[in-house]
Amino acid sequence: MILDKILEKPMNEYPVMDTREGIVLFYPNIPAKAASNITEVLHSRWIGQGPKVDEFERRFELKFTYPNKCLAVGSGTDALHLAYLLADLQPDDEVIAPVFTCTATNIPFLYMGVNIVFADVDDNLNIDVKHVEQLITPKTKAIVCVHYGGLPCDMDELWALGKKHNLFIIEDAAHAVGAKYKGRYIGSESDFTMFSFQAIKHITTGDGGMLVVKDPTLVEKAKRLRWFGIDRTSKQKGIWENDIVEVGYKYQMTDIAASLGLAGLEEFDEHLAHRQRLYRLYCELLKDIPGIRVIGSEYTDREHAAWLLTAEVDHREDLMRHLREHGIESGQVHYRNDKYSIFGGRTPGQFPKMDAIEERYLVLPLHARVTEDDIRYIAYVLQKGW
Known part of the structure; x- marks a missing residue:
């Protein structure tokens, strides 16, 4: 029975x-070392973006995304917006995205004037790759997929479409820390991937996210866009003549948040x-x-x-x-x-x-x-x- x-x-x-x-x-x-990690940061010199953010990025990369590079940010939405900017999406470009997802996947396109072309779902609420293929036009610049609930999408087919049509593949992996596709961690293959550390995710930083970038030449630009368009490395050398040539954002993670993430990662x-x-x-x-x-x-x-x-x-x-x-x-x-x-x-x-x-x-x-x-x-x- x-x-x-x-x-x-x-x-x-x-x-x-x-x-x-x-x-x-x-x-x-909430991991066991959360309180002690945060207390350590509160008694240190750095409570904003500092060495704990660097450490969290490094450890997350080594575990999940290598050789792709990680940048910790204030939310998953921040990470997606940065990914869309780094993909050089322009007003009136088209991006194919799932009709079923958290609104955070698609709201950044509204900031940018990008045209969202929704795709239908498959039987398991992931993006329907066959419908995606039908929606591609000369104006399409990227495909965004969401690994709903933590179930990886049909990535081989999506990567093939990206290669055939010269499109960026951007993974919204807000639900999918630790998920694997054909033996490889999600986050280690596509042009851009976002992970979320919002309050109830596998790893939480209270709120936070991780942007994963495949092209190493984009990493320094991503760091500038994360911090007002400022080159923090040059600024910290005391070279005050630095120019700002890109519109940046306040999208950084803090050491307080990163210390909580490190406890969760452990x-x-x-x-x-x-x-x-x-x-x-x-x-x-x-x-x-x-x-x-x-x-x-x-x-x-x-x-x-x-x-x-x-x-x-x-x-x-x-x-x-x-x-x-x-x-x-x-x-x-x-x-x-x-x-x-x-x-x-x-x-x-x-x-x-x-x-x-x-x-x-x-x-x-x-x-x-x-x-x-x-x-x-x-x-x-x-x-x-x-």
Whole structure:
């Protein structure tokens, strides 16, 4: 029986859910050394951008992105904006981007006057590469993909399109720290990659991000754009005659934030293994329950970073109500961007796959505080039907 597979012990031996909070959808992952690392910085000379930022960039690069270079910034959105600037996107250029993502992926294009051409999703809410190919025109300058929930996109096909049409491939890997595609870490291949260290990501710096750059000749420019257009190396040598020739931004990370990131990086492997273990348990326990399909569970050529557990479900509103009655939080988290007026609004029928799944996707709890017993309890509640 399904119930026998789900429960490893009698139901009355499981912890009673506190319905005042229950199993929440998100919870920050604060590493053990967070407080001591931050205290060390607070007693040092540097609390803004200083040596801890350099160290965080270096360690992140060695673990995930080598030979591509890392620049730590104030948010993932900052990193994306810098990537779009470094790709030399100009007003009226076209960029193909997913219709389903956090708005942060696409809002920087509005700063720049770049025309966003939305692409439909595939069955797992990643960008549909076949639709991308149909959308390419002589005005297209870049393709942005989002590894939704931590599931890598079809990168071979995207890289092939980039090479064929001379397009930048920009990866929004906000969900995908630690994800792998065909054995290589996400962030080590494409022209530009962004990682997010927002409050509830695998690694948090309170808020923050990492820009990853493939072309080494762009790194110094990226550093200038991150800091008002100023060459900090020359400035720190006391050469006050330096000119500013580029419009820059205040996009740097601080040493306070970087010290928190370093603590998270130290524990990262353990944390990722925990989330991936929970993801696999969800897949195993939910696979035979009618009316629910775990998104992204069928691939063998890529490693899911397990930031989100998203399922395609029947009767979503009924299911959410059923879960809530049992102390389990759920939600949609991200939404199709063409619903928002800032992006021009929605044209009915333009994205049939997004239309088909729009009322059917649901995010279930998956984070550092979730236990295997929690997953079994959730599966038990789902097995009862809704």
